[in-house]
Amino acid sequence: xxxxxxxxxxxxxxxxxxxxxxxxxxxxxxxxxxxxxxxxxxxxxxxxxxxxxxxxxxxxxxxxxxxxxxxxxxxxxxxxxxxxxxxxxxxxxxxxxxxxxxxxxxxxxxxxxxxxxxxxxxxxxxxxxxxxxxxxxxxxxxxxxxxxxxxxxxxxxxxxxxxxxxxxxxxxxxxxxxxxxxxxxxxxxxxxxxxxxxxxxxxxxxxxxxxxxxxxxxxxxxxxxxxxxxxxxxxxxxxxxxxxxxxxxxxxxxxxxxxxxxxxxxxxxxxxxxxxxxxxxxxxxxxxxxxxxxxxxxxxxxxxxx
Amino acid sequence: xxxxxxxxxxxxxxxxxxxxxxxxxxxxxxxxxxxxxxxxxxxxxxxxxxxxxxxxxxxxxxxxxxxxxxxxxxxxxxxxxxxxxxxxxxxxxxxxxxxxxxxxxxxxxxxxxxxxxxxxxxxxxxxxxxxxxxxxxxxxxxxxxxxxxxxxxxxxxxxxxxxxxxxxxxxxxxxxxxxxxxxxxxxxxxxxxxxxxxxxxxxxxxxxxxxxxxxxxxxxxxxxxxxxxxxxxxxxxxxxxxxxxxxxxxxxxxxxxxxxxxxxxxxxxxxxxxxxxxxxxxxxxxxxxxxxxxxxxxxxxxxxxxxxxx
Numbered sequence: 001x002x003x004x005x006x007x008x009x010x011x012x013x014x015x016x017x018x019x020x021x022x023x024x025x026x027x028x029x030x031x032x033x034x035x036x037x038x039x040x041x042x043x044x045x046x047x048x049x050x051x052x053x054x055x056x057x058x059x060x061x062x063x064x065x066x067x068x069x070x071x072x073x074x075x076x077x078x079x080x081x082x083x084x085x086x087x088x089x090x091x092x093x094x095x096x097x098x099x100x101x102x103x104x105x106x107x108x109x110x111x112x113x114x115x116x117x118x119x120x121x122x123x124x125x126x127x128x129x130x131x132x133x134x135x136x137x138x139x140x141x142x143x144x145x146x147x148x149x150x151x152x153x154x155x156x157x158x159x160x161x162x163x164x165x166x167x168x169x170x171x172x173x174x175x176x177x178x179x180x181x182x183x184x185x186x187x188x189x190x191x192x193x194x195x196x197x198x199x200x201x202x203x204x205x206x207x208x209x210x211x212x213x214x215x216x217x218x219x220x221x222x223x224x225x226x227x228x229x230x231x232x233x234x235x236x237x238x239x240x241x242x243x244x245x246x247x248x249x250x251x252x253x254x255x256x257x258x259x260x261x262x263x264x265x266x267x268x269x270x271x272x273x274x275x276x277x278x279x280x281x282x283x284x285x286x287x288x289x290x291x292x293x294x295x296x297x298x299x300x301x302x303x304x305x306x
Numbered sequence: 307x308x309x310x311x312x313x314x315x316x317x318x319x320x321x322x323x324x325x326x327x328x329x330x331x332x333x334x335x336x337x338x339x340x341x342x343x344x345x346x347x348x349x350x351x352x353x354x355x356x357x358x359x360x361x362x363x364x365x366x367x368x369x370x371x372x373x374x375x376x377x378x379x380x381x382x383x384x385x386x387x388x389x390x391x392x393x394x395x396x397x398x399x400x401x402x403x404x405x406x407x408x409x410x411x412x413x414x415x416x417x418x419x420x421x422x423x424x425x426x427x428x429x430x431x432x433x434x435x436x437x438x439x440x441x442x443x444x445x446x447x448x449x450x451x452x453x454x455x456x457x458x459x460x461x462x463x464x465x466x467x468x469x470x471x472x473x474x475x476x477x478x479x480x481x482x483x484x485x486x487x488x489x490x491x492x493x494x495x496x497x498x499x500x501x502x503x504x505x506x507x508x509x510x511x512x513x514x515x516x517x518x519x520x521x522x523x524x525x526x527x528x529x530x531x532x533x534x535x536x537x538x539x540x541x542x543x544x545x546x547x548x549x550x551x552x553x554x555x556x557x558x559x560x561x562x563x564x565x566x567x568x569x570x571x572x573x574x575x576x577x578x579x580x581x582x583x584x585x586x587x588x589x590x591x592x593x594x595x596x597x598x599x600x601x602x603x604x605x606x607x608x609x610x611x612x613x614x615x616x
Contacts, residue, residue, distance in 0.1 A: 032448075043458030048466035048467065048468065049437075049466055063344070083532075115491070140353075143551075150594055158553035158554070159321065160553065161553060168383065181524055188320040188321055188493060188494060188554075189320065189493050189494070189533060189537065189552070190317075190320060190530075190533060190537065190550040191550070192537065192549075193537040193539075193547050193548065193549035193550075194549035194550070194551070196539075196549075197546075197547070198545075215466060215467055217467075217541060218469075218496075218539040218540060218541055219538065219539050221540075221541045221542070221544070222544060222547065224538035239478065242544070245541055246542065255468060256467060256468065257541065259467045259468045259470070259471045260467065260496075260541060261470075261471065261474075261496040261497060261499065261500045262455075262496070262500070263495065263496050263499040263523060263538050264539070264540060265538060266499035266500070266519050266522075266523035266524075266525065267499070267502075267503075267519035268500075268520075269502065269523075270476060270500060271471060271474050271475035271478050271500055272469050273468075273472045273475055278468070281565070302501055
């Protein structure tokens with residue numbers, strides 16, 4: 001199998017402070033993973049704020065340049081795809097969906113115009129009838145229709161509808177990979193599952209691979225095929241999602257799981273924080289420089305000392 | 307609705323369901339364009355009764371912070387970015403507590419110690435603290451006068467999962483110890499599941515169901531609640547979760563009859579015409595639905611689901 005997307009030893013450092021007190025902060029350290037061609041999957045990146053998950057997504061989209069390592073799309077380094085026709089071809093295949101749809105859309109611009117211009121630029125469609133057909137097809141796959149969206153401004157749609165329109169905008173160029181950065185965290189509870197179920201439909205029916213970035217382990221468990229857990233820029237655990245979340249090994253993964261507010265024992269007020277796991281995950285972080293990812297079989301990796 | 311002493315009452319509702327307007331009335335922060343057209347909010351503070359919708363400015367001032375306090379959503383917008391935390395404590399609590407400088411300082415240090423915050427935060431500016439610390443400081447501000455009633459508006463929404471649990475547990479402990487009541491507002495049902503004693507569900511500006519937390523999760527009697535609790539995924543359980551189509555109605559032009567009927571799978575003709583009253587359907591359990599007795603949980607809880615702490 002050949003790789004569709006290959007993140008190969010990627011690190012990103014940001015310089016902080018002034019000229020004299022300049023320090024380097026590692027947002028992402030040595031991230032490695034690949035998505036294969038022909039097997040669409042939902043690959044989830046989990047971590048708290050500051051774990052580097054958004055920086056990693058921005059590097060995959062070509063919006064940041066890795067300090068070390070390389071990201072290759074179908075074998076070509078994406079650093080070489082930064083302008084012209086090559087960039088357009090890459091952007092056609094790899095599309096983003098952002099966290100807050102109300103910020104992602106200009107409030108003074110009609111929603112259908114976004115979808116239309118995406119179709120024009122990335123698929124080269126010009127005829128009115130073809131444009132409408134392409135837009136309607138993309139909107140239909142997210143459960144909307146062109147008639148509902150045409151002429152509407154962002155404030156006229158609900159958060160859930162707008163986020164679905166944002167996904168339709170990405171789908172109109174028939175991408176291979178969708179990078180969804182916290183797509184449901186700003187969406188109301190009753191509409192959230194519609195988006196989550198939609199990501200699953202995209203994988204199964206349209207063959208789109210989804211890189212799903214979240215801090216919500218419950219939805220991650222629900223839809224992901226593989227999962228990668230990050231702590232302060234380092235990958236601490238990776239593998240098949242169900243396997244990892246049913247039995248997390250690294251202290252930080254265990255802490256994340258223990259912090260999920262369970263609804264199965266609703267009303268019993270189980271809020272005791274897992275102090276021992278907090279301590280263990282802090283210790284693991286302190287000794288992270290002397291640790292490495294160890295293969296555990298079946299593609300599972302866990303960061304361990306030594 | 308009634309909120310008892312020593313109880314956490316959770317209010318769940320989506321954005322623009324009217325929950326913020328509602329708690330503004332509770333908090334006696336009624337300013338135009340907000341206007342109370344009917345009804346009353348009666349508090350009983352140590353035997354002294356007061357109606358927050360009618361009370362005068364001076365009466366409100368007398369109870370604010372000492373009896374009635376407020377924990378807000380964005381800690382960054384509560385804490386003045388150019389004032390040190392100790393000054394902010396002074397601004398909030400100095401006059402209601404009525405202590406002199408030394409005693410006040412001692413009281414605050416003692417209180418922070420109680421919340422497991424180091425004394426050094428008093429000298430810090432808000433931006434120097436992490437999100438979790440800041441939210442703990444705002445809880446500190448709201449509880450320093452030991453109020454009887456607190457209103458918490460999405461206090462943990464902006465926090466990471468690990469910190470969120472920590473802050474919730476702190477809030478719960480402080481509440482238990484003071485025997486205070488909290489009205490806790492959030493749209494996150496998993497937070498309600500763990501902190502609230504009772505939950506009220508608001509849909510399109512109306513209370514549609516109210517009951518003990520466990521009951522709402524296991525035997526909801528309103529189709530909207532049934533959807534809300536069924537749509538929460540659980541680790542260890544991969545059964546498909548239903549999603550609710552449509553969108554909440556605009557409050558400027560709500561649907562006739564039951565406001566949920568356009569999205570409701572159980573809707574009948576009557577729902578389009580008549581507004582269902584909030585009626586008792588069980589022990590301390592009320593629902594506003596014409597077909598309340600026919601509502602079934604959409605996803606049966608699994609008997610073998612392992613606890614999250616495994």
